[in-house]
Amino acid sequence: xxxxxxxPTVMIVGLVLCPCGLLLTLTGTLAPNWRQVSxxxxxxxxxxxxxxxxxxxxxxQSSHDRRCGQTDELGYFEQVPVRVAQGLxxxxxxxTLLGLLVATLGVRCWHEEPRHLLAxxxxxxxxxxxxxxxxxxxxxxxxxxxxxAPAGSTLVVGYSLVLSYLGSCLEILGGxxxxxxxxxxxxEC
Numbered sequence: 702x703x704x705x706x707x708x709p710t711v712m713i714v715g716l717v718l719c720p721c722g723l724l725l726t727l728t729g730t731l732a733p734n735w736r737q738v739s740x741x742x743x744x745x746x747x748x749x750x751x752x753x754x755x756x757x758x759x760x761x762q763s764s765h766d767r768r769c770g771q772t773d774e775l776g777y778f779e780q781v782p783v784r785v786a787q788g789l790x791x792x793x794x795x796x797t798l799l800g801l802l803v804a805t806l807g808v809r810c811w812h813e814e815p816r817h818l819l820a821x822x823x824x825x826x827x828x829x830x831x832x833x834x835x836x837x838x839x840x841x842x843x844x845x846x847x848x849x850a851p852a853g854s855t856l857v858v859g860y861s862l863v864l865s866y867l868g869s870c871l872e873i874l875g876g877x878x879x880x881x882x883x884x885x886x887x888x889e890c
Contacts, residue, residue, distance in 0.1 A: 708808055708815060709815065709882070709885070711878045711879065711881045711882065712804075712807075712808045712815060712820055712878070712879060712882060714874075714875065714878040715804060715820075715823075715824060715827070715875040715876065715878040715879035716801075716804060716805075716808060716875070716879075717875070718871045718872070718874050718875030718878065719797065719800065719801055719804070719827050719871065719872055719875035719876065719879075720801065721868075721871050722797065722831065722867075722868040722869065722870070722871030722872035722873075722875060723794070723797045723798070723801070723868065723872070724868070725864045725865070725867050725868030725871065726790065726793060726794060726797070726834050726864070726865055726868030726869060726872070727794060727868075728861070728864050728868075729790070729834075729838070729861045729862065729863075729864035729865030729866075729868055730754070730790040730791065730794060730861075730865065731753075731755070732753060732860070732861040732864070733751050733752065733753030733755065733756035733757065733758050733769060733861070734751040734752075734753055734758075734859035734860050734861040734862075735752055735753050735754060735786075735841060735858075735859050735861045735862045735865075736751075736752045736841075736845055736848070736856060736857070736858065736859050736862070737749055737750070737751055737752075737856070737857045737858075737859045738750040738751075738752065738850050738851065738854045738855070738856055739854065739855045739857070740853075740854055740855040741851045741853075741854040742851065742852070742853045742854065744851075745761060747761050747762040747763045748760070748761055748762075749762060750771070750854075751859060752777060752848075752859070753859075753861055754783055754786040754787050754790065754841075755787070756769050756770060756771075757769070757770075757771040757772075757773060757777065758770075758771065759771055775849035775850065775851070776849055777848060777849050777850075780844070780848050780849065781844075782840045782841045782843075782844040782848065783841070783848070785836075785837055785840060785841075786837040786838075786840075786841055789833045789834065789836060789837040790833075790834055790837055790865070792830075792833055793830045793831070793833040793834040793837070793869075793872075794830075796826055796827075796829060796830035796833065797827060797830040797831075797872060799826055800823045800824075800826035800827035800830055800876070801823070801827070803819055803822060803823035803826060804819075804820060804823035804824070804827070804879055806819055806823075807819030807820030807821075807822070807823055807879075807882070808820055815882070817882040817883070817885040818882070818883070820879050820882035821879065821880055821881075821882040821883035823876075823879050824875075824876045824877065824878065824879025824880030824881070824882060824883075825876065825880055826876070827872055827873075827875055827876030827879060828872070828873055828876030828877060828880060829876070830872055830876070831868075831869045831870070831871075831872030831873035831874075831875075831876055832869075832873065834865055834868060834869040834872070835866070835869035835870070835873065837865070838862055838865040838866050838869060841862060842858065842862060845858065845862075
């Protein structure tokens with residue numbers, strides 16, 4: 702039967718959205734650009750400091766001279782939202798990988814029927830991983846303007862933070878789609 706071999710749409714949606722979310726949160730976690738600090742007093746006008754959760758880089762926009770591994774003179778890395786992000790983002794990534802592994806076992810196309818219970822459990826794990834990275838990105842954003850920065854400088858959201866948000870949302874949506882597989886389990890009962 703070809704009809705019984707078809708993978709349910711919600712499972713396909715989950716298996717498309719979650720790896721995309723993983724790539725975005727991975728980039729957001731590793732790239733040092735959660736916040737950009739510019740127009741720093743007594744510094745060249747084209748200097749931009751890029752702060753991530755692991756590193757601080759300084760770049761001259763005119764020459765593209767970029768140097769990472771800058772010393773954290775203001776205690777930026779000691780701040781609670783940064784510490785929380787350092788814990789939650791890698792945890793989220795590990796949970797996403799685990800969820801995708803379980804989802805693959807549940808959705809496998811070489812079985813007569815997908816394993817709805819496994820796919821549903823994977824959905825919950827992926828939902829949780831998305832929530833962890835979303836909490837982390839949201840808390841950082843909420844505190845963005847209170848985190849230490851040179852007085853009088855301009856602060857803006859960096860691309861890593863935006864990617865982390867987008868990745869979190871894709872994981873949450875993908876996780877919810879896979880969690881809908883539980884509905885099939887309930888029908889069988």
